[in-house]
Amino acid sequence: MSFAELGLNDVLLSTLARLGYETATPVQAQAIPAVLAGRDLMAAAQTGTGKTAGFALPLLQRISAESVTVNANSVLILVLVPTRELAEQVHGSFREYGENLPVSSYAAYGGVSINPQMMRLRRGVDVLVATPGRLLDLYRQNAIKFSQVQTLVLDEADRMLDLGFANELNAVFAALHKRRQTLLFSATFSDEIRAMAGKLLNNPLSIDISPRNTTVKRIKQWVVPVDKKRKTELFLHLLKTNRWGQVLVFVKTRKGVEALVQTLQAKKINADSIHGDKPQASRLQALERFKANEVQILVATDVAARGLDIDDLPQVVNFDLPIVAEDYIHRIGRTGRAGASGEAISLVCADEVNLLSAIETLIKQTLDRAEEPDFEPDHRVPMTNGAGQILKKPKKPKAPKSSRGPSKGVPNNWVGFDAPTGKPRKAVVRKGNAKGR
Numbered sequence: 001m002s003f004a005e006l007g008l009n010d011v012l013l014s015t016l017a018r019l020g021y022e023t024a025t026p027v028q029a030q031a032i033p034a035v036l037a038g039r040d041l042m043a044a045a046q047t048g049t050g051k052t053a054g055f056a057l058p059l060l061q062r063i064s065a066e067s068v069t070v071n072a073n074s075v076l077i078l079v080l081v082p083t084r085e086l087a088e089q090v091h092g093s094f095r096e097y098g099e100n101l102p103v104s105s106y107a108a109y110g111g112v113s114i115n116p117q118m119m120r121l122r123r124g125v126d127v128l129v130a131t132p133g134r135l136l137d138l139y140r141q142n143a144i145k146f147s148q149v150q151t152l153v154l155d156e157a158d159r160m161l162d163l164g165f166a167n168e169l170n171a172v173f174a175a176l177h178k179r180r181q182t183l184l185f186s187a188t189f190s191d192e193i194r195a196m197a198g199k200l201l202n203n204p205l206s207i208d209i210s211p212r213n214t215t216v217k218r219i220k221q222w223v224v225p226v227d228k229k230r231k232t233e234l235f236l237h238l239l240k241t242n243r244w245g246q247v248l249v250f251v252k253t254r255k256g257v258e259a260l261v262q263t264l265q266a267k268k269i270n271a272d273s274i275h276g277d278k279p280q281a282s283r284l285q286a287l288e289r290f291k292a293n294e295v296q297i298l299v300a301t302d303v304a305a306r307g308l309d310i311d312d313l314p315q316v317v318n319f320d321l322p323i324v325a326e327d328y329i330h331r332i333g334r335t336g337r338a339g340a341s342g343e344a345i346s347l348v349c350a351d352e353v354n355l356l357s358a359i360e361t362l363i364k365q366t367l368d369r370a371e372e373p374d375f376e377p378d379h380r381v382p383m384t385n386g387a388g389q390i391l392k393k394p395k396k397p398k399a400p401k402s403s404r405g406p407s408k409g410v411p412n413n414w415v416g417f418d419a420p421t422g423k424p425r426k427a428v429v430r431k432g433n434a435k436g437r
Contacts, residue, residue: 001023001024001029002022002023002024003016003021003023003024003028003032003057006024006028006029006032006033006036007032007033007036008032008057008058008061009061009065011064011100011101012057012060012061012097012101014100015096015097015098015099015100016057016097019096021053024050025049025050025053025054026049026209027043027049027050027051027054027207027209028050028053028054028057030043030205030207030209031043031051031054031055031058031185031207032054032057032058033058034205034207035054035055035058035059035062035181035183036058036061036062038181039181039203039204039205040181040182040183040201040202040203040204040205041055041182041183041184041185041201041204041205041207042183042184042189042197042201042204042205042206042207043183043184043185043186043206043207043208043209044186044189044207044208044209049209051155051185051186052089052090052093052155052185053093053097054185055079055153055155055183055185056090056093056094056097056098057097059077059127059151059153060094060097060098060101060103060127063076063077063103063126063127063150064098064101064102064103067102068148068150070104070124070125070126070148071124071145071147071148072122072123072124073121073122073124073142073143073144073145074124074144074145074146074147074148075121075124075125075126075127075128075144075146075148075149076126076127076148076149076150076151077126077127077128077149077150077151077153078128078130078135078146078149078151078152078153078176079127079128079129079130079153079155080130080131080132080135080152080153080154080155080157080160080169080172081129081130081131081155081156081160082131082132082156082159082160082162082165083109083131083159083303084109084110084111084131084280084283084303085274085283085284085287085303086155086156087107087108087109087129087130087131088107088109088284090107090129090155091105091106091107091129094127094129098127103126103127104124104125104126104127105125105126105127105128105129106120106121106125106127106128106129107128107129107130108121108128108129108130108131108134108135108138109130109131109134109280110131110133110134110137110280111279111280111283112279112280112281114134114137114138114141114143117134117138117143118138118141118143121138121143121144122143128144132160132165132168132169132172133165133168135168135172136168136171136172139172139175146175146176146177147177149176149177149180150180150181151180151181151182151183152176152180152181152182152183153182153183153184153185154169154182154183154184154185154186155185155186156185156186156330157169157184157186157193157196158186158189158190158192158193158326159186159326159327159330161190161192161193162324162326162327169196173200182200182201182202182204184197184200184201184204190326218341218342219332219333219335219341219342219343219344220341220342220343220344221332221343221344221345221346221367221368222344222345222346222367222368222369222370223345223346223348223356223367223368223369223370223381224238224345224346224347224348224369224370224371224372224375225348225349225369225371225376225377225380225381226347226348226349226372226375226377227349227350227377227378227379228349228350228351230375230377231319231320231347231349232259232260232263233375234347234372234375235249235260235317235319235347236263236264236267237372237375238317238345238372239269239297244314244315245296245314245315246290246293246295246296246297246298246313246314246315247296247297247298247314247315247316247317248290248298248300248313248315248316248317248334248335249297249298249299249300249316249317249319250299250300250301250302250316250317250318250319250320250322250331251299251300251301251319251320252301252319252320252321252322252323253301253320254275254276254277254301256319256320257273257274257275257299257300257301258273258275260299260319261273261297261299264297264299269296269297270294270295270296270297271295271296271297271298271299272286272289272290272295272297272298272299273286273298273299273300274286274287274298274299274300274301274303275300275301275303276301276303283303286298299319302322302324302327302330302331313334313335313342314335314342314343315335315342315343315344315345316331316332316334316335316342316343316344316345317344317345317346317347318331318332318344318345318346318347319347320347320352321346321348321352321355321356321359322355322359323355325355325358325359325361325362326362328359328362328363329362329363331344332344346367348381349377349379349381350377350379350380350381350382352381353381353382353384353390354390356381356384357384357390360384360385366384366385369381
């Protein structure tokens with residue numbers, strides 16, 4: 001369906017044409033007319049399917065057509081997001097789509113000084129994209145008023161609850177007047193989110209573009225079993241033998257992120273990191289360098305699982321599996337965006353089998369396994385069946401060997417890391433539904 005058929009005005013249609021947007025995605029085709037009509041909305045769609053445009057375009061058209069004068073310290077459209085990166089991304093979309101419209105927008109989040117944000121809000125802003133914690137800080141300091149809010153958008157509300165923002169969200173809901181439009185957009189909706197939606201939304205239109213908690217079919221997913229202590233060695237081996245270009249790597253802890261980055265940089269590999277301990281300016285700089293292809297490997301905690309919109313990212317690697325199964329969907333959704341294909345590789349050790357089982361239960365599929373030659377784990381990863389069942393108990397850990405040299409085919413010194421390698425040995429693929437051996 002064309003955007004013209006959805007009721008968008010000529011200014012937005014011209015902007016979309018310049019951006020190369022030809023036809024609406026399914027979520028946009030259903031959401032845009034509903035938002036223009038003022039309906040409450042609850043939309044579930046896979047990441048990378050155009051959810052942001054699904055609410056940004058119609059909201060921009062409505063407020064530009066109404067020409068409402070926003071008062072000091074007030075906003076008309078309030079968009080809540082879980083992370084700073086997503087706030088910047090959504091704000092960037094509003095600016096891009098509304099560049100030829102008389103609409104102001106701003107992003108407010110923690111990790112940076114609150115004073116410039118308070119100064120900017122004195123003039124009022126049409127669209128504010130904010131994280132819950134910083135929004136409440138501004139509200140409690142009387143820097144923002146909610147009396148003019150026409151529409152509340154909750155983007156990735158499940159992640160906000162995962163990050164512990166439940167109390168902040170409840171405080172915001174209590175401060176807002178009830179006569180408003182409310183929109184919920186997310187790739188996944190937990191039962192808790194659906195219960196919250198039942199209290200907040202008024203006769204909402206429900207949109208389910210794809211089965212609940214599914215992953216994009218264009219993303220090839222598989223698991224590589226490995227002992228925990230050899231994950232770094234295996235990642236370097238895969239990076240070299242497969243001649244990977246840009247890779248986004250997810251690591252469980254901030255300490256683990258920095259350890260991997262230091263190892264990569266020691267091998268003369270251009271790598272950078274994003275995690276909660278880094279100043280916001282440094283996080284944004286790392287992301288921009290990665291987008292500009294100035295950084296080959298970006299290593300991140302789950303702070304980057306949502307809010308990273310990167311064109312043509314070929315690989316996502318789960319160095320560690322996420323604690324929250326839903327985060328797996330958002331992690332691998334950084335590749336395979338906008339119709340492109342991608343690969344998601346998970347390095348899994350024996351003590352992550354319960355996390356693996358939870359992920360497979362959530363996505364309703366058992367991931368194929370590919371054992372990398374010379375990296376077969378001593379501590380075998382038990383087989384799973386995608387239904388929350390572990391088919392074989394892990395073996396008792398073996399006593400550590402007194403010494404272990406580098407694996408076959410992996411040099412002691414990685415100088416010359418980018419030198420051509422021989423044809424990689426074929427991995428042993430075990431179908432996800434294989435029985436325990």
